[in-house]
Amino acid sequence: MSVNSVFPQLEQLLPRVSKPIQYVGGELGAVVKDWDDTVVRWALMYPDAYEVGLPNQGVQILYEVLNEQPDVLAERTYAVWPDLEALMKENGVPQFTVDAHRPVKAFDMFGISFATELGYTNLLSALDLAGIPLLSADRTDDDPVVLAGGHAAFNPEPIADFIDAAVLGDGEEAVLEITGIIREWKAEGSPGGRDELLLRLARTESIYVPRFYDVDYLPDGRIQRVVPNRPDVPFRVSKRTTMDLDAWPYPKKPLVPLAETVHERYAVEIFRGCTRGCRFCQAGMITRPVRERSITTVGQMVKEGLEFSGFNEVGLLSLSSADHSEIGDMCSGLAEQYADTNVSLSLPSTRVDAFNIDLAQELSRNGRRTGLTFAPEGGSERIRKVINKMVTKEDLIRTVVTAYSNGWRQVKLYFMCGLPSETDEDVLEIADMAHEVIRAGREAAGTKDIRCTVSIGGFVPKPHTPFQWAKMDTPEVIDGRLRMLKQAINSDRSLGRAIGFRYHDGEPSLIEGLLSRGDRRVGAVIRRAWEKGGRFDGWSEHFSYSRWVESCAEVLPGFGVDLDWFTTREREEQEVLPWDHLDSGLDKDWLWQDWQDSMSEFEQDDCRWTPCFDCGVCPAMDTEIQIGPTGKKLLPLTPVNNLRVPA
């Protein structure tokens, strides 16, 4: 049975909404296949607006990996803005894919990529618009299997009722394995329907199917245990790790949008994983071990990716890009190769040290000295020990001053507020640091014309990190500290004038905290918040704190718990955490020890350079650190003298 495009109906609504181009597809790199020529069909969603979701590498990679299979079709869908949502409901137009405008409900799999929990309400909107029952329990054989992936899927319990399955970790091999299972099940005539299919997925031991697990609670509200309710599903579900990134050089054909998006560049991941061990960083903990992509594969990907896309910016992506074993050669090699072009290079996520200035100079050879960003994260040396972000104030000042004396005029400093054991003094030291940066910077640059921006956000404890047991500070405490910090920065008029202050207040962080460490009972809160109009919670203009607080007050008392119980309560060692049955490889005892070390301000080294400290990941997941150097260099490119007719 073929599936028709909803474009004719959608087309009539588009002149009435803002930025209609985001809904029409037509990107370079997009693939449209005949429905009937394929056997397994995936709809992939980034649950935020197109402008944020399109650049996401995760979705682009899975999209390409899947579409390379001849009998598989993968299309993409994004959250629609409220203006179109209202029109779609009024006119009966379902959630559609942007590639061929097919209704999401018609697909076999509906995979959603959650980089952050703030996309949960948008999941509900999409299900609702798609005509897929919100609750997994209400779905039939006519509905797709709703599958969550991405970092937030490491604790999918808050959305357990709404999804059918979740994949923890890297997706490249997982989506192919799932495809294989569906292909086989379909070939057999779909025996046992949906239930059998979910069972087959669960039996892989690396796909989590929440409905096959029961959660029991203690009288005080804590979890007693989470156990399988069928004999043949595993007690623990483990994460996936794609080893050898050179064997997976995706995206090869990056999607190039017509609409304006947050990032318009060809992004290449230069490694996955991070072993720096910053204790607040979920991404670092759950993506171990470090796996580098080699300098030559990166060079090849950049060349082909730029030729394919026509982008003139390259982003060398990772969690801490300057840590690549051949980052110096990589940057100078690329800078050399693209010296006579308008191609610019950028390194997001770098750490604070002098080496970065050399890199930055390499990257800005063409003369552009835009801002430099550093993330000391904590204001005082003490708190930086607590979070394991090893950088001294002297180092930081020295680095920043080098930047100013080399022509940079603008430096951004990132911090967090509300870290475990934090006091007012820890936060106030940020002001001292910023003052000193400006004072020393003016001297070094010989001009008053330099600026620094202090950007500070609320800390959110995340699952699978040493801070998973920590209590959060209330929004009042956070906002109070931010006010004090602002005053302290402006206490010196002359210095304060050169310092910009940007902050996120405490309220959204508290809700993010609820969603990230919540259990299945939080699902009712998400549903209520969504029913009350909650959408696009990552956007301050759409986020409503009072809506979430009301929703909590309405549904949580029924379970004998409340918002504070999930957020500002410290957990004990013995407590069963909602994600304990989900295995990121990290040994819980190691995490606890790291949490204790943190409170005694004891730092942990990086296992990339120092011996293994037994976090548990490599033995549990049968993985190993993969790093260079390879000793190879990037060769000069031969300039093109002829017009190129892209395929």
Add this chain to the structure above:
Amino acid sequence: MVQRLRLRYAKRGPLRFTSHRDFARAFERALRRAAVPIAYSQGFTPHPKISYASAAPTGVGSEAEYLEIGLQAPVDPEQLRVALDAALSPGLDILEAVIASEGSLADRIDASRWRLELFEVEPKAALAAVAAFNEAQEVLVERMTKQGRRSFDARAAVVRCIVTEEADLPSGAMGVPCAIIDLVVRQVTPAVRPDDVLSGLRVVAGLEPPVPPRVTRLAQGSLTAQGDIVDPLDADREGAGIGGR
């Protein structure tokens, strides 16, 4: 800069929703994809030498958009057309490329011809509305501009507004009536756009199409006394002896 080329391109189907800014970004990427030796302006942030003739509004299709590029090395116009067309998404189509002769493109464009498809509108109703519009001396319509809501005349700039013969045909797959209007409008300031004329039809005759009409620009160029439009690239084609195709 050693060569200037003029291009005609189309915005078709779903990609008619590309805004002018969207197109401009896509076009610059296409120049790089196709390795076109584009010339750059001097200065701290060099810009590729591209200049656009007035662009059709977002959501309006077009068969006749024009732009001019400056090159650092001469190329064969037809090869360039093929390469650029392949470098753009299907729906953004490069239709013609010619070597620029003397004179500016802008000087050769003072009017546009549009086709307006009014789905679910009976041709009879459209005829009556168009007649009322044509009879009026002045038709004041309102539009939101950056300066706020403003009112202006949509009638004077209209050279021709007729319901075409095709309107009698049952309109395609949908099996619903569809009125088709052939419209020629002079380019004036403030610009009178097809949706202003549609507003005008509402003002004079209460014509309110139940679904948004589909609008396509068919031609741009200079207006003859007969109300026809002269292709702005004609002059280049005549002038192009050397290096042309």
